[in-house]
Amino acid sequence: MSQKNPIRVKTKLFEKVFSTPDGQKVLRMLMAENNFIGTTFDGDPYLSAFYEGKRSVVASIIQRSVTARTDPDFYINAALTAQQESRDG
Secondary structure (H helix, E strand, C coil): CCCCCHHHHHHHHHHHHHCCHHHHHHHHHHHHHCCCCCCCCCCCHHHHHHHHHHHHHHHHHHHHCHHHHHCCCHHHHHHHHHHHHHHHC
């Protein structure tokens, strides 16, 4: 009986969800709402840690998504699109 690698199973799930157009839109929203491209620094070290924690969740999703690994312009394009979408509402 063969056992599935749990890490590979999780990676496949991330790839499946975030490679779709809706998944890409959700990822862009997460990037915009959690300041993925910008700074997480705040004068209060506790707030800085909180903001960095939010940003690191988005980084983990991107790390596991196939689109981010195969398209080097993904981060720039997604950040620009996320900024525009957050302005448009």
